Amino acid sequence: MTNAVRPEQTKYKTTDIVDFVIVGSGAAGGVLAKELSSNGFSVVVLEQGPYLHESDFSHDEVKVLQEDLLTNHPKLQPTTVRKTPKDKARLQRAFVYGRAVGGTSNHFTANFWRFHEIDFKERSKIGAVPGSTLVDWPISYADLEKYYTKVEWEVGVSGLAGASPFDPPRSKPYPMPPLPVKANGIIFERAARKLGWNPFPAPMAILSQPRAGRSACVNCGFCLGFGCEVKAKSSSLVSMIPLAEKSGKCEIRPNSYVHKIAIDERGRASGAVYFDEKKNVCLQKAKGIILSCNGAETPRLLLLSASNKFPDGLANSSGYVGKNLMFNSSAVSVGVFEEQTNDYKGYAVSRILHDFYELDAQKVGFYGGGGLDARFDMTPIGFGFGGLPPGSPRWGKDFKAALAHNWTRTFEIYGHGTSLPVQDNGFDLDPDVQDAWRLPALRMTYKDHPDDLKLAHWLAERSHELLAAAGAKQKWTFPIDEQQFSVHLLGTCRMGDDPQTSVVNSDHQAHDVKNLFICDGSSLVTSGRGQPTMTIMALAFRAADRIALLAKRGDLSA
Amino acid sequence: MFRSVAALGATWTAAHWPAVVAAAEHARKVAVSPESQKWEFFTPAEAKEVEAVASCVIPSDGTPGAREAGVVYFIDRALVTFSVDDQKTYRQGLPGIQKRLKELFPDATTFSSATAQQQEAVLQSLDEAGAKNPPHRPRANFLPGSAAQPLFEVLRAHAIAGFLVDPDSDRRGNRGGVGWAVIGRDPGHSFQPPFSAIDKDYPGWQPVSSGKDANAK
Numbered sequence: 104m105t106n107a108v109r110p111e112q113t114k115y116k117t118t119d120i121v122d123f124v125i126v127g128s129g130a131a132g133g134v135l136a137k138e139l140s141s142n143g144f145s146v147v148v149l150e151q152g153p154y155l156h157e158s159d160f161s162h163d164e165v166k167v168l169q170e171d172l173l174t175n176h177p178k179l180q181p182t183t184v185r186k187t188p189k190d191k192a193r194l195q196r197a198f199v200y201g202r203a204v205g206g207t208s209n210h211f212t213a214n215f216w217r218f219h220e221i222d223f224k225e226r227s228k229i230g231a232v233p234g235s236t237l238v239d240w241p242i243s244y245a246d247l248e249k250y251y252t253k254v255e256w257e258v259g260v261s262g263l264a265g266a267s268p269f270d271p272p273r274s275k276p277y278p279m280p281p282l283p284v285k286a287n288g289i290i291f292e293r294a295a296r297k298l299g300w301n302p303f304p305a306p307m308a309i310l311s312q313p314r315a316g317r318s319a320c321v322n323c324g325f326c327l328g329f330g331c332e333v334k335a336k337s338s339s340l341v342s343m344i345p346l347a348e349k350s351g352k353c354e355i356r357p358n359s360y361v362h363k364i365a366i367d368e369r370g371r372a373s374g375a376v377y378f379d380e381k382k383n384v385c386l387q388k389a390k391g392i393i394l395s396c397n398g399a400e401t402p403r404l405l406l407l408s409a410s411n412k413f414p415d416g417l418a419n420s421s422g423y424v425g426k427n428l429m430f431n432s433s434a435v436s437v438g439v440f441e442e443q444t445n446d447y448k449g450y451a452v453s454r455i456l457h458d459f460y461e462l463d464a465q466k467v468g469f470y471g472g473g474g475l476d477a478r479f480d481m482t483p484i485g486f487g488f489g490g491l492p493p494g495s496p497r498w499g500k501d502f503k504a505a506l507a508h509n510w511t512r513t514f515e516i517y518g519h520g521t522s523l524p525v526q527d528n529g530f531d532l533d534p535d536v537q538d539a540w541r542l543p544a545l546r547m548t549y550k551d552h553p554d555d556l557k558l559a560h561w562l563a564e565r566s567h568e569l570l571a572a573a574g575a576k577q578k579w580t581f582p583i584d585e586q587q588f589s590v591h592l593l594g595t596c597r598m599g600d601d602p603q604t605s606v607v608n609s610d611h612q613a614h615d616v617k618n619l620f621i622c623d624g625s626s627l628v629t630s631g632r633g634q635p636t637m638t639i640m641a642l643a644f645r646a647a648d649r650i651a652l653l654a655k656r657g658d659l660s661a
Numbered sequence: 662m663f664r665s666v667a668a669l670g671a672t673w674t675a676a677h678w679p680a681v682v683a684a685a686e687h688a689r690k691v692a693v694s695p696e697s698q699k700w701e702f703f704t705p706a707e708a709k710e711v712e713a714v715a716s717c718v719i720p721s722d723g724t725p726g727a728r729e730a731g732v733v734y735f736i737d738r739a740l741v742t743f744s745v746d747d748q749k750t751y752r753q754g755l756p757g758i759q760k761r762l763k764e765l766f767p768d769a770t771t772f773s774s775a776t777a778q779q780q781e782a783v784l785q786s787l788d789e790a791g792a793k794n795p796p797h798r799p800r801a802n803f804l805p806g807s808a809a810q811p812l813f814e815v816l817r818a819h820a821i822a823g824f825l826v827d828p829d830s831d832r833r834g835n836r837g838g839v840g841w842a843v844i845g846r847d848p849g850h851s852f853q854p855p856f857s858a859i860d861k862d863y864p865g866w867q868p869v870s871s872g873k874d875a876n877a878k
Binding site for chain 1: 717718719720722724726739743781784788817818820821822824825826827829830832840841843844845846847850851852853854856857858859860863866868869
């Protein structure tokens, strides 16, 4: 592991009162670190995971996926899962998130399309949805547009502006053309057009051309779950963190596990308490604290920071910390084709469609919307475990022959869509289970809103129509069950104007603590239709502007 | 020797057979090197039985199988690294396989020396999960990893992983890349389009409104 800190790096003492401590270095934390340090603020980023680089990455599925090279460790950080508050939670892995500098942006698939206008004001348009706490955002698509553009140009997104008739308005084209099309994209595009749908080149946070000292994609085929060895994937690690360090005002401090926000006698955040690599307890002092841990660890940190002043957890006067968890509903259908597609080569998704973004609830009988894409995100071992059609032999010569035939002829149609916010869905502290640092473990409570499951089935039906139109020799859908596991962790500290029903305001400032900010997946008010990372990054660019303005005005120390 | 190759399709075989043969030969050379003979967990007798079971999961039937890929070496190392929790499953489970063999075929001695038909019958009787398991989407923690699983289920997963793991890793599996060659995965880690005959002649994305019919074959 190349954990060694390079000598020229900026370092702060824990006793230095820096302008900002940012907890987490992922999609949001990386952007905030770069923006605030470039703006002259002193910044310490506390990241619980190690500082890995391209040379540490690997295509060894055991090392990366089984041993969690880049991700949270279920043995050190156990979680428990239950469906409703009445149930007893069971020890079970609830989620995967990035646990290294760069966070989940290291290993994501890199689908990077903008949310649409409807995602921000759906409640006003469709009215109340029974069983859901659906509300509008306090900001609109127009407020975020220029920040989406910043993500595309500064982080690096490949795509074709205007290719989708459903795309929201944009101020600038993409900085790079789409990546080379894959066979699954072509098959998808031809079949979708037969059905009258509007497929378009998928916008991806992967470089199609060399840019900013980073290589274009070399099509190795190890995207989902893996770090990119050539810096083509636009993670925080390669796009934002180097610029933050270059500013001379930012220290990235890995292996620093923050477990409490310190509060002064005025009820302001005064620093972040963390375990260093040797489990020593340290306190980094700061004028302002920004939490960008993710939709699970951010609410956990707030709940762990309960005190006499904040008995229900920090910034939790609303009781909304950890509530309204959303995942994005999904359905995965698979087709096997006669001709070889060799989709193991290259990134995952080259064509996508958004014809179903806004479904008419009166017609379909449920609330929601989404899209379809063609992808192949399986790596060899994963394919060996779960890539063959139902009823296939599980061992022996016929099993081997099926693997040999199907690996180069299989791809997935991925249906991605809305998750409705439900009050009881969320995270809190498990009363019985502790992590390796003897801190309460996360307990997840989650039961899909019935409409989310109906949407998943509906998207699977469209996927089957598409696979039939494409001439797939075999097709099936992975069972659509109630979800008990996710990688999209959204909505658990939602933003809003009303301190009674939200945790942060539209500046990402905690309603209860003036110098505490929260910006990550937990800030999202609705789930979008899948693929939240681009929106998280756009929010972070905007939050950095707002936070800088407040800090310069003196609002944080007032 | 070629009995299962028909199932692979003539095109695939023509394109890949020389590579498969070359890879298999390389694997065999590696497999007999003194370094690879050291056992990190198994006794030699256990290793022999494990290899025989793995070889039933992915047989050497005209193309390389678990044996040529060195899967038993992968499992041996797995049991002192990422699958250390499964040690007991192997140590206590192997006599169970032997016991089942004796129940079904009183004259047989060890699983590894039993006939192919006898081995298949034993494993079929142990394959509780059966052939009709619904598919599970691959996810991050993909190996059984729990002592609650019966040996056959763990060994099956280990055999697949050992056959298909990145051959450049230090896991001692997929020797010479034979597993990847069998499934038709090019050994490279960087590729340039066209990736297949399908994208070779693709004219490029066209908007529908241009009047050009991208569906035309």
